[in-house]
Amino acid sequence: MGIWQEFLNLMLNVMVGLYQFLGGNFIVALVTFTVLMRVLMLPINLRQQRSSIKMQQMQPQVQAIQKKYKNDQAKMMEEFNKIGYNPADSLLGCLPLLIQMPIFFGLYRVINIMLQGTPLALLDMKFRLWEVFDLASLLPIDNTFLWVNLAQPDPFLVLPILVAGTMFLQQKLMMPAKDDSKAAKKGAEDDNPAAQMQQSMLYTMPLMFGFFAMSFGSGLAIYFIISNIIGIGQGYIVRRNLAEERALADVKREESKRLASKYENGDTSEAEDAESDIESLKANENGSGNTQKSKNGSSKNSSKSKKKKKKGKK
């Protein structure tokens, strides 16, 4: 049996287990399963959000390097390495979605199998379940919820619209917060490929998943809606908690712009000096990152003192 089949069997048995232990309610089992999936995905989502902020703050400097070394890829990469920038990180924004794809396809199969859309699915389920479960006593698995048959698409299109709407809100919250300063807007929105990608995904992903929900069983649409609502809540909390890091990012972006202008002017010696400043900023970020939740004021103060230090250097 292949790894995909093993993965499917694991998901199916977890879902059936939840269904059995949570009073035989499919929706309750689905909600619990979705929360579990979200908790498992939390570290990746957080990493993606942090990476997004990091990309945002480095953009002015990155673009200056690109412009300066556009004909020398090796040198460009060398300079990228110096400032700790990896172009592949731009694609990190897609990672949570990519990781969710096997779960999505797996859950699609699991919902179809569990809701007995076909005799073949039920037969399949019987042979996939661990012996601890007595499938006959679990049948029939209730396939109705409100006005929908969970194994069939929603005839009134309410669920697909909710899928698209909640996904839009979630995507919106996943995006880095817009900075009020004009400079930050210019740097973050116009030139950052990761931000551009997220901007595109903000509209296309809800549309795509809305179409999916039109075709697939309502059980899967309900999974999307629950997942998105949890994602919205999670996004809100993460957004609030990362506010500190964003404040620091603002400072660093300004610093990055200053360095970028040095690159553009060809003042590499000062740029090298400034790189050591970046290192100290990174060290500061690591230090403040550990205490950011409990010491809201301290990181701001730390950022301000760094600003003053830079002004002094100038």
Place this chain on the structure above:
Amino acid sequence: MKNISFLKNSILNKPFFTIMLFGMVILLSACSGARQAGSWPSVSATDSHVYVTFSTDVVSLDVDNQEEAWRFAGEGRVEFYSPPLVVPEEETVYLADFGRNGSLLTGGGLIVSMYALEDGTTNPPNTRWVKEDVTDGRIVAGLHLDEDVIFTGSSNNRIIAVSRSTGELIWEATTENAIWSAPAKLGDTVYVTSIDRNIYALDAADGSEKWTHTLNGAGAGSAVLSADGERVYAGSFGNEIIALSAADGSDIWKAQASDWVWGAPVEVDGILVYGDISGNVFAVDAATGSSLWQASVNESIVGDIVVDGDTILVASGNVETQVGHITAFSTAGDELWDTKTTAHIQTSPVVMGDSNRAVLVYGDIDNDIALGVDVVDTSDGSIIWTWTLAEAEAAQ
């Protein structure tokens, strides 16, 4: 390095990325209307012809001449699960499909159709009528024809009666879960088992409930009426078979199996024979339910048990090993012959009238087994003819 540069300069370029994503959306939405689900094959037969449905194909085979008669595809590459209902006297084949998802333009939802095809010489056959809005649930169950009414059930918890001549809905009755079994009818009563663990007795004229009886487990096989019309038999996933009074649904007897009883039993010469998905075959006295004999065919029995004269035919299969068998027993329980089929069998064998032939159909999308048919001589189990869709298409 050039690859990274390409990523930066083109893939992540905003217009390119946006166009790409919108392209994906359009492609996926276009495909979604024709999304296919897995199905298993079904078969019906007359003395000379075999009618199979599998995935998106409905094929008629002329067994006497060992050739394909016609092929039919439903609306929008829809799949078929339900076996065809063949009425040779009027040269008509009735079908019900598994439903297709409506596209964005049609407002989504599920579109389930029923068809009446002219079983003549044209290929593909002419349609007498196609009805798209009979029910909003996928049809897996077989069809039962009685005079001018076709009875069937849907996965959307409905038992329906439609007009034979137009496909118009006459009545529908609601159950608590899906119907996968073909209804049976005696007199003015329709008997249907449901996955909701109930057997329903409904008035054939208007679908009103006469009685219901709760089984020990879900019911996927058809209810079967005794020869004298006194009893109705139904197997269940509760590892038993039950005989009820056809008149009022009261218990007459129960008999055990060692696993789920999926397919319908058969009554022959006063004995009732049924199988379970562990591959056991049981024979009990039809009047009392007392055990007469037991045998094993080793592989899962999912289809109905059938008889050809006094010969009991049992089809079995194992999805993992892809081994299938058809085994014949006498009414005394002696194994008469056993034949290995081309692939594993998940459906019922069908006897071809009085021709001493039975047909078995196989096909498994998950395991890349194309649609195929074995025609077996029921007197000795020899395979008379094997037809496969793959070979037929290769020959064209």
